[in-house]
Amino acid sequence: MALILALAIGVLAAAGTWLLLRPRTFQVIIGLCLLSYAVNIFIFSMGRLKSAAPPVTAAGLEDPALYADPTPQALVLTAIVISFALTALFLVVLLASRGVTGSDHVDGREPGS
Amino acid sequence: MTVSALLLVILALPFVGAVIAAALPRHARTRAAVLSWGVALFSVGCLALLWPRFNDGEVLRQTIPWLPSLGVEFVLRLDGLSWLFSALVLGIGALVVLYARYYMSPKDPVPRFFSFLLAFMGAMQGVVLSGNLIQLVVFWELTSLFSFLLIGYWNQNPLAREGARMALTVTATGGLALLVGMVLLGKIVGSYDLDVVLNSREAILADPLHLPAMGLILVAAMTKSAQFPFHFWLPRAMAAPTPVSAYLHSATLVKAGVFLLILMWPVFGQTPMWLMVVSGAGLATLMIGAWCAIFQHDLKGLLAYSTISHLGLIVLLLGLGSELALIAALFHVVNHATFKASLFMAAGIIDHEAGSRDMRKLSGLIRFMPFTAALAMVAAAAMAGVPLLNGFLSKEMFLAETLAGADAHPFALLLPVGATVARAFSVLYSLRFIHTTFFGAAPTELDRIPHGPPVWMRRPVEVLVFLCLLVGVFPAVTVGPFLHSAAVSVLGYDLPYYSLAIWHGFNLPLLMSVLALGGGVAAYLVFGRRINTNPRGGPWGPKRLNGGYLFERIMTTASRGAELTVRTLGAERLQPQLRLIVIVSVVIAALAGGLTGGLTSGRGGVALAAPGGAPDLNTLAFALLWMVGGACAVAAAWQAKYHRLAAVVLMGGAGLASCLSFLWLSAPDLAITQLVVEIVTTVLLLLGLRWLPKRLDTIAAPEAARRRARRRRWIDLAVAGVVGAGLATVAYAVMTRPAVEGVTRFYVEHAYSEAGGRNLVNVILVDFRAFDTFGELTVLGVVGLTVFALLRRFRPHRDSLSDPAQKRMREASDDAAAGRSGGDRLQDTLLIPRVVMRWMFPFIILLAVHLLLRGHDLPGGGFAAGVALSIAFILQYMAFGARWVEDRLSIRPLAWVGAGLLIAILAGAGAWAYGRPFLTSAYHYVDLPLLGRLPLSSALVFDLGVVALVLGSTVLILIALAHQSLRRPREDGAASPGEGP
Structure with a gap:
């Protein structure tokens, strides 16, 4: 399980990084999304993996070993929302840049021009 | 009035007057003058009251703690010398104010002038009344700053701007030297208190550091008092209004340097x-x-x-x-x-x-x-x-x-x-x-x-x-x-x-x-x-020996040097910068790993072999999930350039895989949030696709450019591979080590007893770490407003204005068929989805309320509820179009954003009423008819704020994007305001 998730993080991060380095704004935005998946799962995995653990505490059962670590989960939950905000902001900047410069290159002008 | 009150008044009153004058309307020339005159005269009166107290050499001191940990105190100190200078500053100040009332033209923003003048007066008072070296430097710099503003008062005049800039550069450089000199002096003496310093002449002169300290203080005094070779700024400062020249450049500002020399005379004289x-x-x-x-x-x-x-x-x-x-x-x-x-x-x-x-x-x-x-x-x-x-x-x-x-x-x-x-x-x-x-x-x-x-x-x-x-x-x-x-x-x-x-x-x-x-x-x-x-x-x-000429030469050389540095070391293009950032982070991470031996030492190191035993069905299914997920991610990376729609869909596939993993690995809250955010992100990207240029993969580039591009791609591929492999290795290494308990035990043990919630994640978000969440909320609200502001003035590029090909074909076939008109087929196609979407509206709202209310005890919570709620609105927009929806519903996302933040603040501030810190929550279980037993805590109110803000921001962004299709470029032909003059 851990190996699979680690490989998944690796693939997502590699695909995201590759897109981040591409010249077109749309590639970069997709790359940012993929990268944020990778990072979210990475942070989540820092709390170790536990399947079929109860999601809520029950009265009398207050041993932390019974539950999945909630701290990284709380971090990731806000990270998901913030990365959505980032994507939205980037998309708007992308569109504004396209409207102003007429190009969807990350530099705002076509290479060689 | 007591002595200390009088001291405070003659320092603070000019600043107070400056603030009031700044708030006066632009044309209030007489009011500003009367105010300033009153301030100056009153201060003169207070100073005169102080006179008899120390005409026999007494020193008045008033100490206020400022930075006690650094041994810096705010000391007001008045002796015969500072009384004399203070009298010059205030007395001539009063006369100049009277004169300026008649000199200044009513066409200028005169209250601003008086505001600067009073602030300068206060800064000068600060210099002469300082009993602490650092405090003296601060007020010294303030005099430079306000003299800059006063010289440049007629900012439409290029000579005034130039003169102000030169005066500021020269005198502020002197101020910097003064700061270093004073710190050296303080180090030698062991105290920043002026009286202590003045009494330690032997100790100071015995220290070899006294020479640099004295040199730096002299530089400061000479720049301020326009001494050769720094004298050139003063004639250029004559571009200021004449009252300023009369006040600053003859009576006060330039005398600050002289004051400093006299002050230091007993030590270095x-x-x-x-x-x-x-x-x-x-x-x-x-x-x-x-x-x-x-x-x-x-x-x-x-x-x-x-x-x-x-x-x-x-x-x-x-x-x-x-x-x-x-x-x-x-x-x-x-x-x-x-x-x-x-x-x-x-x-x-x-x-x-x-x-x-x-x-x-x-x-x-x-x-x-x-x-x-x-x-x-x-x-x-x-x-x-x-x-x-x-x-x-x-x-x-x-x-x-x-x-x-x-x-x-x-x-x-x-x-x-x-x-x-x-x-x-x-x-x-x-x-x-x-x-x-x-x-x-x-x-x-x-x-x-x-x-x-x-x-x-x-x-x-x-x-x-x-x-x-x-x-x-x-x-x-x-x-x-x-x-x-x-x-x-x-x-x-x-x-x-x-x-x-x-x-x-x-x-x-x-x-x-x-x-x-x-x-x-x-x-x-x-x-x-x-x-x-x-x-x-x-x-x-000789012309070449002119200080002003040399100054200009130095400035030109400096800016040329800066340009050269940018040209040689800077990159205008984004890609090389990003590549460099990624490579540097990888190298640093590798170095950190190597130095601490994090991956190789420790128990077991990286065990590449899977744990013993045949993989069970569960693991196989999980592997299958990520085979699909990984394939989606790679394919999205592949297709993002030429097939954007496919890339969006594939990206959604990868997102779904991570959402399922969260569910699999006992994190239902994350799964819910990820799912709803995924939906909204996809809609957002789809809305954006419309405005991007068409990209064809048939553009022929010259052979050399193609070769360069190929080489770049190989490098990027290697970088991406290293990043992925590194992250995977680190993740695997951590996951195969035993967990560290950390703060988890605290949360598990106290979630119910102290916060009244059983859903740990939600309790952390709205209670234990609510202040962090509050910060995130603010970020989200700011992003929403930024998007709104950016898109409000934005007009799409003219290339993407015409209707898309599909729409044109559809309308053409409608027009060609007998008895049909344009848009009919769209109506037909959407008939069933429209009914479904319309009826989903109340149910999604119900779902959102459900998610919110159960959030404290069961998976759910404000973030998920807010995003789900925004999906309800998006569906209406998708089914019926912006105009139809807005004719029927008054959606005011800006108000939602504001209300959300306010609710969150009020929920947190409520704790103050009970003498608890901000965002402390109280809870109580109540039995409600129909709904049953519900936890009603102040955290729920906070979560309500979260819902409102998330809803407002998300809807704001989506509506702003959706409205682009209702817009047309401006009549004057400019594609956007950015191109206008």
Whole structure:
């Protein structure tokens, strides 16, 4: 399980990084999304993996070993929302840049021009 | 009022007045002037009340803790010296305010002017009242800053901007030197308290660091007091309004440097370096200033250079090292302030009423403004040092001191000669000032008929000139006590004998004075005509040695160097920058890993072999999930350039895989949030697709460019591979190690007992770490508003304006078919989805409420509820279009954003009412009919704020994007405001 998730993080991060380095704004935005998946799962995995653990505490059962670590989960939950905000902001900047410069290159002008 | 209150008032009142003046409306000239005048007069009154308390050498102190951990305190300190300077600052300030009321044009934003002027007054007060070295530096820099604002007040004038910039650069550089010097001094003494420093002369001089400290402090004083070689900023500062020149550049600001020198005199006063540097700079400034003043054609230029020369005189006196010279310097500070301020005001009156300051155009003005002419003549005579006026007395003392110090001083013989020549020069330029302006034929080149000034504009000049006369005739009774108390606070009680009398008998200084007066008059008679018509308007002398020229050269070289650095080290293009950032982070991460041995040491290291035993079905299914997920991610990366829609869909696939993993690995909250956010992100990207340019993969590039692109891709692929492999390795290494308990136990044990919730994640978000969540909320709100602001002015590019091909084809086929019209097919296609979507609206709202209410105990919560709610709105937009929805629903996302933040703040602030810290939550279980037992906690209110804000931001962003299709470019053809002029 851990190996699979680690490989998944690796693939997502590699695909995201590759897109981040591409010249077109749309590639970069997709790359940012993929990268944020990778990072979210990475942070989540820092709390170790536990399947079929109860999601809520029950009265009398207050041993932390019974539950999945909630701290990284709380971090990731806000990270998901913030990365959505980032994507939205980037998309708007992308569109504004396209409207102003007429190009969807990350530099705002076509290479060689 | 008590002493400490009075001290605070004379420091703080000008700043308070400045703030009030800044708030006045633009045209409130008289109100601002009355306010400023009141402030200045009241402060003068308070200062006068303080006078009797220390005329016997007492020091008043008032200490307020400021940075106690650094040993820095805010100390107000008033002694005879600072009283004298404070009186100059406030007294002349009051006169200048009165004068400025009539000088400033109602067309200018005059309240701003008075606001700056008062703030400057406060900063000057801060300098002279500081009892702490660091505090002194802070106020010193404030004076630079406000003088910058005042010089650049007419900011439409490029000369004013340039002069202000130069003054700020020079004096603020000096301020920086002062800071370093003061810190060194504080280090040597072990205290930043001024009184401690002043009493530690032996300790300071024993330390080898005292030389750099003194050098830096001297640089600061010389830049501020416009001493050679830093004198060049002062004439350029004459672009300021004349009241500013009268106040800052003759009476106060430039005297701050002199004040600093006098303040430091007891510590450094008689060291060899001080004598060399201070007297050298003073002598050079005295001579150069006087020489340059002779040739100016601009009245204010002449006065500026004469100010430089007089400041040089004062500094030279301070560099002579004798106590009598220091008293003479103090005396001349007062005298110079009075006659120079009145001369500047007179020059301002001439400029105001005759419309020119050019001496070549002015002549015979005595006919038009006889009173002003008389006043200016008296003041100019004081400047020239004519007997029975104050200038004569201090200049006489100056000549006597140059003679007395002649045998001990390094510049022995030069001093008396230089002093006499400079005095003759001052007679020459004073005479020229008066003669060319007021005498001769009536002016012919002016564009208006000159007339006398308003009476109240002349009053301040009258007061000052009267003071010149009074001091000149009765020196001992008028300034005597003040000079005495100032000198006592610098030199201690054993003052040397000095006499403030007009007549000292026939002696050498008197002879020198007579020589200088006669020489000056004679020189004007002989060379006057040639100087008056000199076309250059500047002195004869080498141009390259001009400080202003050198300054410009340095600035140009510096900016060229900056450009060169940017060109060689900077990259304009984003891709190389990003690549560099990624590579550097990878290298640093690898180094950190290698240094700490994180991956190899420790238990087991990276175990690449899977744990023993055959993989079970669960693991196989999980592997399958990620085979699909990983394939989606790679395919999205592949297709993102040419098939954007496919890329969006594939990206959604990868997102779904991570969402399922969260569910699989016991994180249902994350799964829910990820799912709803995924939906919204996809819709967002789909909305954006419409405005991107069409991209075809058939563009032929030249072979060389293709090769370059290929090479770049290989590098990027390698970088991406390394990043992925590294992250996977680290993740695997962590996951195969036993967990660290950390704070988890605390959360598990206290979630129910203290926060009344069973859903740990939600409790952390809305209770334990609610302040973090509050920060995230603010970020989200700001992003929403930013998007709104960006898109409000945005117009799409004209390429993407025409309808998409599918729509055109559909409409064409509709039009071609009999009995149908454009848009019918769309109606048909959407018929069923529309009904479904419409009816989903209430149910999604219900779901959102459900998610919110159960959030504290079961998976759910505000974030998920908010995003889900926004999906309800998006569906309506998708089914019916923006216009239809907005005709029926009034959606005000901006209000939602504001309400959400307010609710969150109120929920947190509620805790204050019970004496608890911000965001402490209280809870209570209640039984409600129908809904059952519900936890009602203040955290739920906070979560409600989360819902409102998330909903508002998300809907705001989506609507802003959706509205783009309703827009058209502006009529003038500009594609967007960004291209407009």
